[in-house]
Amino acid sequence: MIMELHIDEKRLLKIFQDNNREEFDLNELERFMPKEKILRVSLWLKGKGLAETEEKVKKIVKVINEEDFPERKIAKYLKQQNKNEIEIKNLKDILPKEEINAALGAIKRKGIAKIEKGKIIFDNLDYEDVEEEVLKKIKEYKYFDNFSEEEKKIIEILKKRGYVDFDEEKEIKIKLTEKGKEFIKEPIEIEGEITQLTRDIIISGKWKKAYIRPYDVKVPTKPVYPAKIHPLTRIIREVKEILLAMGFKEVKSPIVETEFWNFDMLFEPQDHPAREMQDTFFLKYPKVGDISEDLLDKVREVHERCWKYKFDENVSKRLILRTHTTASSIRYLASLSDDEKNKPHKVFCIDRVFRNEAIDYKHLPEFYQCEGIIMDDNVNFNNLIGVLKEFLNRLGFEKVRFRPAYFPFTEPSLEAEVYLEGKGWLEILGAGIFRPEVxxxxxxxxxxxxxxIGFSRLAMLRCGLTDIRDLHKNDLDWLKRV
Ligand SMILES: N[C@@H](Cc1ccccc1)C(=O)O
Incomplete structure (x- = not known):
């Protein structure tokens, strides 16, 4: 029987031959060849009908709690105190509450001590305990099947008590087929084989005599994961591309902001609940920032006239972490020169914002928002809906609907919802036309x-996450896949 075999196939077969074996565990072979290689080569041999692999799943037991049993803790305590009994009501001084019942149960079950008139009385504080012995043994022999029937029952008890748990381990066997057994009856010679052509091999003409194995591009290999950009950054870039293509220009503004730009300029009254400690992060140092007196007077006038309260510029000057990117929009508008005010403008800002929120599956104290404005003669509510539809469609949301909403700085205002298969309608953005007061x-x-638009929410939907915290966990397995 003449068969073209790769040098590694011959090497592997020779291991069977030299050891006079017909099968091996993968682990045993690892001292001859790296695991990856054995798996690859045995696949080739399988293709040639010389070997086969068999996978077995083995149940393993492992210790998950190294602490003494509560009953042992009691015995050790008494020994130390030179006593042999304790009142049950005093157990709370040596054991956590949840262990007391477990200890009493175990003492009765195992007959370690007598329980009489509210007392536990030990004959022997150094009692022997099979459960402890089995626990010790588990550390040496992990396979469940290595234990006797008696021990297996004890293992089940230990599992219920929370001291051990089960797991699985895969075992791979490589076996020769009949054809393989036949093959290794003949001596296996490992002669030179060329896997890599070098200049020397070509010039010297050695290649003419050597065996050059053809590539097999279908051979399974380990997946390779190239470096890539974090999904959140990727989505930010994608959204920027979309907005740039729609004619928007990017703007930025400070993360540390005065209440003036974050709230006052947006016609949010100074007693608005969003402006309190539990919703907004305030700076400890420095506590206040500068604002233009001129603008301050104008804004004070509007607030006092419309909201009817005493405007306090000390509140305006307080420094906070901005709570929305609308601060960027209004800063941009305020920066326009008279000449620029006569021109149309379309700008956007994608950046981090901060709210003092408890962390849960859909809230983080720090997240991304994407904000846009369009300023032009005659733009109206219909145009707004049209632009938002277009934008959301380009983001991949096909079904979009709008409903009325309220924001202190826009009138009329709306909220957009997108439809997600299996999830229904989800609120995704707020919008409106800036009020004249702004x-x-x-x-x-x-x-x-x-x-x-709440950007992290969007990223979550796009990445198929149900918990927003996962976006920042840097779980490498997830990052490789997503
Ligand atoms: N700033 C609002 C969203 C919004 C922006 C612009 C106009 C209307 C609403 C928010 O954070 O929820």
């Missing part, structure tokens, strides 16, 4: 459409 103090006459 635009008047900065002298803007044209209508301004504005919208803001």
């Amino acid at each position: 635009l008047d103090p900065i002298g803007i006459k044209k209508p301004v459409l504005a919208w803001g």
